[in-house]
Amino acid sequence: MRGSTFLGGGGRRRDALILLAVVVLGLCVPSFLNRGLVFIAGMIWINAVFGLSFNLLFGLSGVLSFGQAMFFAAGAYATAVFTQQFALPFIPALLLSALVGALLAAVVGLVALRRSEGVYFAILTLAFAELVHLLIANTAVLGRNDGLAGLQRPALGLGGWRIDLAAGDNFYFFIVAMCALLILLIRWIVDTPFGRALQAVKQDPERAEFLGIPVRKHRLAIFTLAGATTATAGALVAPWAQIVTPELAHWANSTSPILYTLLGGSAYFWGPVLGAVVLSAVFYVTRTLVGMSDMVTGLLLLVVVVSLPGGILGLLTRLTRGEGKR
Amino acid sequence: MQAADIVTLLVNSLTWAMATFLVAAGLTLVFGTLHILNFSHGGFFMIGAYLAYSLANAIGGAPSIAMYLFGSLVAGVLVAVLGLVVDRLVLRRLAGVDDAYVLIATYALLLVCEGSTKLLWGLNYHSVQPPASLDGAWLLGNAVLPKLSLFIIGAGVIVFVALEYCLNQTRPGRLVKAIAADPWMARLLGVNVRLVYTATVALGFALAGLAGGLLVSNQTLSPTLASAFVIQAFGVIIIGGMGSIAGAFFGSILLGIIDAFGQWVLPGLPGLPFFLAMTLILLLRPQGLMGRRNH
Numbered sequence: 338m339r340g341s342t343f344l345g346g347g348g349r350r351r352d353a354l355i356l357l358a359v360v361v362l363g364l365c366v367p368s369f370l371n372r373g374l375v376f377i378a379g380m381i382w383i384n385a386v387f388g389l390s391f392n393l394l395f396g397l398s399g400v401l402s403f404g405q406a407m408f409f410a411a412g413a414y415a416t417a418v419f420t421q422q423f424a425l426p427f428i429p430a431l432l433l434s435a436l437v438g439a440l441l442a443a444v445v446g447l448v449a450l451r452r453s454e455g456v457y458f459a460i461l462t463l464a465f466a467e468l469v470h471l472l473i474a475n476t477a478v479l480g481r482n483d484g485l486a487g488l489q490r491p492a493l494g495l496g497g498w499r500i501d502l503a504a505g506d507n508f509y510f511f512i513v514a515m516c517a518l519l520i521l522l523i524r525w526i527v528d529t530p531f532g533r534a535l536q537a538v539k540q541d542p543e544r545a546e547f548l549g550i551p552v553r554k555h556r557l558a559i560f561t562l563a564g565a566t567t568a569t570a571g572a573l574v575a576p577w578a579q580i581v582t583p584e585l586a587h588w589a590n591s592t593s594p595i596l597y598t599l600l601g602g603s604a605y606f607w608g609p610v611l612g613a614v615v616l617s618a619v620f621y622v623t624r625t626l627v628g629m630s631d632m633v634t635g636l637l638l639l640v641v642v643v644s645l646p647g648g649i650l651g652l653l654t655r656l657t658r659g660e661g662k663r
Numbered sequence: 664m665q666a667a668d669i670v671t672l673l674v675n676s677l678t679w680a681m682a683t684f685l686v687a688a689g690l691t692l693v694f695g696t697l698h699i700l701n702f703s704h705g706g707f708f709m710i711g712a713y714l715a716y717s718l719a720n721a722i723g724g725a726p727s728i729a730m731y732l733f734g735s736l737v738a739g740v741l742v743a744v745l746g747l748v749v750d751r752l753v754l755r756r757l758a759g760v761d762d763a764y765v766l767i768a769t770y771a772l773l774l775v776c777e778g779s780t781k782l783l784w785g786l787n788y789h790s791v792q793p794p795a796s797l798d799g800a801w802l803l804g805n806a807v808l809p810k811l812s813l814f815i816i817g818a819g820v821i822v823f824v825a826l827e828y829c830l831n832q833t834r835p836g837r838l839v840k841a842i843a844a845d846p847w848m849a850r851l852l853g854v855n856v857r858l859v860y861t862a863t864v865a866l867g868f869a870l871a872g873l874a875g876g877l878l879v880s881n882q883t884l885s886p887t888l889a890s891a892f893v894i895q896a897f898g899v900i901i902i903g904g905m906g907s908i909a910g911a912f913f914g915s916i917l918l919g920i921i922d923a924f925g926q927w928v929l930p931g932l933p934g935l936p937f938f939l940a941m942t943l944i945l946l947l948r949p950q951g952l953m954g955r956r957n958h
Contacts, residue, residue, distance in 0.1 A: 401763040453949055455762050456700055460897060461945045467894070468938045475932050589890065595767060628781025628886075635774030642768040643756045 352524055352606060356517060359610070363513045367506040379509050379577050381617050382516040384597060386570040388609025389523045390563045391594030396603040397527060398559050399539030401455070403591050404462030405567055407445070407469040408438045410586035412568030414473065416575040417485045422478070427491035427502070431515075431572050438568020439561050441469075446560035450553060463588050470586035484582030488575055502576070512573055519566055520610075526562065527606065535559055567594075596634060599641050602648025611649055667805035672923050678812040680899075680919030681819025682878050687896035687911040688822060689870030695906025696843045696863045699754060700762075702769040705893025706776025707745060707868055709886070711738040711875025713784050716884055719791045728794040735876025739869040746868025750861055773889060781886050793880035811880060818877050822870070823912045830908065839863055843906065898941040904951025914952065 366378045387409060394400040415437040419430035449461045474482050490503035493511070502508040526532050537545040538552050546552045575581050584590065594609065601612030616634065623629035641648055647655070690704040715738045719726055726734065753772065757765050792798070793811045800809040830836035842849045842859050850856050882888070899918050903910025918940060925936025944951065 395763070401766070403766075448946060453945065456766055457945065457949050459763070459766055460700075460901060461942065463894075464898075464938050464942045464945065468935070468942065471932060471935050471938065475935075588894070592770060595770075599767060626782075627786055628778045630778070631774045631781065632778030635771045635776075635778055638771035638774065639753060639768060642760070642764050642771065643753060646764070 349524075349528065355607060356520055356524070360513060360517050364510065367509060375506060375509055376577075377617060377621065379512045380574075381613050382512050383570045383573050383577070384593065384613040384617070385610040386516050386519045386523075387567060388594040388597035388601070388613050389520060389606075390566040390570065392598045392603060392606075392609045393523060393526065393559055393563045393566070395595075395598060396605075396608070397532060397539065398535040398556060399542075400450075400556060400560065401459045402462040402560075403459040403588065403595070404445070404464075404466030405563075405594055406586050406588060406590035407466040408442055408564040408567040409571035409574075409590065410469065410473060410581070410583070411441050412438045412571030413575045413581045413585050414479055414485070415568070416572040417488055417581045418478070420491055420576070421485065421488060427493060427576075430491075431569065434572035435565045435569045438571070439565035441568075442564020443557070443561045446557045446564075450556050450560060463591065466586060466588055466591055470583055470588070473586055474583040479583075482583060484580060484584075486580045488579045488581070490576045490579070508577060512577060515569070515573060519569060523566060524606065526559075531555065531558070596638060598648075600637060600648055602650035604647055605650040605654075608648055608650050615649065665805070667803075670803060670806035670808075672927065673920075674806070674808055674812055674816075676919035676923035677816050677916065678809075678881075678919075679922065680915040681816045682874075682881060683892070683895045683899050683919070684819045684912050684915040685815075685822060685874035685877060686871065686892050687899045687915060688826060688908060689867035689874070690893075690896050691900040691903070691906055691908060691911040692826070692870065693864060693867035694900065695908075696839055697754070697860055699757065699765055699769065700897075700905070701772075701867070702766060702893060703749075703772030703776055704769075704867070704871055705889040705891075705896065706773040706780075707742050707871040708875045708892055709780060709884075709889040710745070710776055711742045711872030712879045712884055712888065713780060713789075713875070714738045714741055714872070715876035715879040716784075716789055716791050719879070725792040725795050725798070728796050731794045731797075731876075731880075735873050735879075738876035739873035742872025742875070743865045743869035746864050746871075747861065749868070750864040754864060773893070777886050777889055780889075784884075784886075786886060789884040791879045791884075797880070815878065815881060819912075819915075822873075823908065826908050835859075835862070895937075898937060900951075901941055902944050902951060904953040907951070907953050910951055910953035917952075 363378065363382065367375050370378065387405070391402070391405050394402055394405075412434040415434035416430050419425045419433055420427060425433070445462065445465050449458060449465065453461050473479050479485065490508050493500040493502060500507060502511055534545070534550045535555055537548070537550060538555055542552050571585065574585070596616055597612030598609045599612070600615060601608030601610065603609075619633050619637070620630050623633055645652055686705065686708050690701060693704070694700050715734045718734045718737060719731075722730060749772065753768060757768055760768075797810045797814050800807050801813075802808070828836075830840055838849070838854060838859055839862075842854065842856055846856050899915040900906075900911050901914075902918055903912070903914025918937060921940045922934075922937045925939075926933055929935060
């Protein structure tokens with residue numbers, strides 16, 4: 338029923354071209370739009386990576402996590418602490434944040450993946466994320482409920498020259514570059530034999546096990562990797578929004594990548610990216626009418642799950658191929 | 664810690680427990696029968712509470728206890744009607760859909776509930792006065808026993824006993840249990856499974872609405888009510904064993920006591936004992952304390 342391939346029938350070349358087009362489009366954003374919209378564009382890039390990381394678990398490997406916000410928040414807080422309190426340079430702080438996300442994911446995955454599956458795993462990850470949320474909200478060094486505010490955008494020292502990311506739209510361009518790299522990394526993982534083995538695990542874990550695929554190890558590996566990429570996305574948020582709050586770890590934030598992915602189409606690599614763009618547009622358009630964004634998001638998601646399981650990309654594929662109803 | 668403190672702590676934790684049980688009862692009933700873990704249950708509980716609030720406002724002043732109970736029943740009936748609509752439009756179409764998608768679909772419903780609550784009642788905090796006869800407290804030595812707390816504890820126990828009686832001693836209740844155990848065989852024996860599913864959904868939603876009405880004076884109303892309560896309810900049905908009414912009842916008492924005494928031991932970390940207990944149970948005994956491992 339939902340058996341279409343994760344790659345959506347496309348190739349490496351096509352995805353490289355799409356990424357190139359998206360990056361070019363992204364780089365043009367500051368020349369056309371005002372500061373407020375550039376901020377939103379930066380958030381869309383970050384959320385796209387957040388969504389793609391989630392879909393490494395859901396679309397690729399068939400694992401539903403309702404707790405991805407804990408890795409996002411871990412990355413954001415780690416960067417805030419490393420750059421402000423330990424005065425580390427930005428790039429090492431970014432790498433360490435990814436490592437923090439990977440470690441947290443490895444620990445959670447080690448316990449959670451061993452013991453549970455399906456809905457139980459989803460609720461267990463939700464509980465873990467709430468534990469992280471509570472710990473952050475009650476730790477003095479992390480600013481408790483107020484979070485850490487007034488974060489400075491850093492400067493980059495690259496060999497001889499120095500780029501001040503606080504100036505102009507520089508940090509936006511940095512986000513575009515980092516997110517493009519992360520998207521490349523995620524696309525590469527999907528294409529490796531490891532990624533293909535995960536697709537087999539998703540289709541039929543028992544058969545995959547018989548074929549010699551170490552199902553549990555592979556799931557733990559992808560959970561850890563997704564934790565690292567999610568934390569890197571979170572790490573970019575800290576200097577971009579210049580504030581981190583415990584809300585980042587709240588389970589409502591865990592549902593964001595789920596919304597992007599399902600709306601765009603979980604069976605397609607670019608699904609979460611499209612979903613992030615569409616949902617941000619919905620939020621922007623409905624921002625003045627309280628409650629409307631929840632309403633529209635909920636109804637869209639319902640329509641997708643109940644009658645349009647392929648999401649927007651699924652619908653587009655069906656329309657362009659001129660196929661009737663399956 | 665003195666005896667009076669212990670009594671106060673116990674009353675507080677039992678109030679929390681029964682408030683949570685009132686919400687969890689419908690959640691676990693629907694899960695046990697239809698195998699749908701309904702994220703939106705908290706949303707419909709919240710709508711029930713707001714409906715009771717509007718009703719109380721329409722009447723004005725502090726309601727009598729009979730009016731309070733009547734308001735709760737009306738909220739229950741209205742939410743049950745909403746449940747029938749949701750069953751028709753959404754839940755029926757989820758038969759045979761992967762569990763993950765079911766969870767996400769009911770989360771979408773929760774968003775719709777929150778959105779409509781914000782649109783209809785706004786973001787402001789609201790509160791409803793308890794009936795005059797439930798205002799105030801009794802003193803037992805030095806221990807304070809708020810009357811509203813005792814009312815909620817009583818309501819929880821009555822709902823538990825009534826549900827257990829109906830499910831175990833009456834014919835329709837046994838049908839629900841039979842279908843929960845084996846829908847295929849029940850259908851073979853000529854039971855109208857579809858009808859029983861619909862009735863179960865209506866009853867589950869009615870319980871959510873009733874809980875909203877009964878608890879409306881116990882906390883301030885805001886659109887965050889839904890997610891707070893649905894997570895608590897998830898916690899207790901996981902601890903007790905998903906699908907078991909008795910499990911939810913004793914699970915909520917256990918979690919209430921763990922949470923209250925945990926906060927006494929770790930005062931700086933509210934909520935932590937709750938999530939720790941929930942996580943540990945999920946890891947060590949995923950079928951819950953009173954559940955059987957069957958899915």
